[in-house]
Amino acid sequence: MDLSCFSTTYPEARDKFLHAATARGATLGHWPHPLKGPGGEALSCDTAWLGPEDAAGVLVVISATHGVEGLAGSGPQVDFLREPTSAQLPPHTAVLLVHAINPHGFAWLRRVTEENVDLNRNWVDFTQPLPANPGYAQLHEHYVPRHIDAQSVAAAEAAIEAYRQQHGLHAERVARSTGQYTHPTGIFYGGSGPTWARRTSEAILARHLAKAKTIAIVDMHTGLGPFGYGEPICNHAPGSDRVNRAKLWWGESVTEPLLGTSSSQEKFGLTEFGYERCLAHADIAFVALEFGTYQPPRGGRVLQADHWLWNHGDPTGAEAVPIRNALRDHFYPPFADWQEMVLWRSRQVFAQGVRGVGG
Numbered sequence: 001m002d003l004s005c006f007s008t009t010y011p012e013a014r015d016k017f018l019h020a021a022t023a024r025g026a027t028l029g030h031w032p033h034p035l036k037g038p039g040g041e042a043l044s045c046d047t048a049w050l051g052p053e054d055a056a057g058v059l060v061v062i063s064a065t066h067g068v069e070g071l072a073g074s075g076p077q078v079d080f081l082r083e084p085t086s087a088q089l090p091p092h093t094a095v096l097l098v099h100a101i102n103p104h105g106f107a108w109l110r111r112v113t114e115e116n117v118d119l120n121r122n123w124v125d126f127t128q129p130l131p132a133n134p135g136y137a138q139l140h141e142h143y144v145p146r147h148i149d150a151q152s153v154a155a156a157e158a159a160i161e162a163y164r165q166q167h168g169l170h171a172e173r174v175a176r177s178t179g180q181y182t183h184p185t186g187i188f189y190g191g192s193g194p195t196w197a198r199r200t201s202e203a204i205l206a207r208h209l210a211k212a213k214t215i216a217i218v219d220m221h222t223g224l225g226p227f228g229y230g231e232p233i234c235n236h237a238p239g240s241d242r243v244n245r246a247k248l249w250w251g252e253s254v255t256e257p258l259l260g261t262s263s264s265q266e267k268f269g270l271t272e273f274g275y276e277r278c279l280a281h282a283d284i285a286f287v288a289l290e291f292g293t294y295q296p297p298r299g300g301r302v303l304q305a306d307h308w309l310w311n312h313g314d315p316t317g318a319e320a321v322p323i324r325n326a327l328r329d330h331f332y333p334p335f336a337d338w339q340e341m342v343l344w345r346s347r348q349v350f351a352q353g354v355r356g357v358g359g
Contacts, residue, residue, distance in 0.1 A: 005082065029047035035114055040229075054211060059356075060209070061097050061220065064222075066223075069331050080095075108324075110306060121190035123271055133182070142155075214284075222331045225263035235267070235273070250349060259336045
């Protein structure tokens with residue numbers, strides 16, 4: 001298995017993607033970002049389209065919804081372009097690869113966008129009252145402490161543990177990661193309006209999928225679940241046609257947070273909900289392909305340090321390097337066996353999606 005499809009930086013990943021797409025003869029699209037990367041490099045979301053322009057069935061694969069997770073998501077996209085099967089699609093079928101939808105987070109090795117927004121909580125209707133998360137408000141100062149010395153971190157963890165003891169483990173998970181719209185400097189912040197990444201997503205969908213009739217979407221993620229396992233998570237309404245379609249295409253390994261069968265839990269403002277609205281004309285099924293890394297306490301610590309850095313530290317200084325590297329290694333473990341598992345499972349899920357929209 002050729003692991004050279006993976007990269008360790010955004011510029012390397014973008015170069016590999018564009019080179020592989022060009023070699024495959026894909027139609028490229030470029031969506032330049034207004035800001036720069038840490039090395040002054042240009043940032044862009046890039047798309048590659050394979051197949052007829054008027055394809056009735058389309059597989060969509062998205063990387064870097066959570067920026068740093070793009071290191072894992074980009075590799076399978078490059079691998080797909082390099083594999084001969086990408087040139088052997090069923091009739092009337094196409095593939096749309098969306099590379100680095102959150103290029104700023106990808107380049108700076110953060111989960112969030114340049115607005116400190118979790119893109120996967122940003123797809124709410126901002127003309128309506130925003131979802132409330134009172135548990136987060138109680139815990140914000142502990143999730144994002146002003147200091148990250150050992151004593152401060154220990155005190156924050158003790159306060160969070162006390163909340164768990166009083167309200168339960170699930171309640172703390174909901175408070176932490178369901179999404180919040182009250183603390184712009186906090187974790188899992190959903191924003192105060194559509195981000196650049198969301199607006200770009202909507203433009204990409206309008207350009208490429210306005211006429212498609214059947215669409216399978218795979219959004220690449222990492223961080224939850226057993227090490228290396230790729231869990232297809234479906235947040236469509238339980239029992240709906242979209243859930244049934246997802247299970248028809250991807251099998252019984254599809255999990256549902258709303259039924260408690262997933263490593264994830266219910267969340268506000270997911271990309272899936274936005275795609276449902278944008279693609280209401282088509283029969284769709286959306287899964288987040290989540291590859292497990294490490295257990296939650298470690299993830300909480302690296303996010304805590306990352307937010308401290310951007311709120312109280314210097315993201316361009318020497319102190320940023322170990323914090324960025326720790327976050328990268330949590331969401332993209334630097335081990336060949338993990339990469340092999342990601343690549344094998346991605347090939348399987350992509351092939352299932354192609355068969356689903358092509359059949």
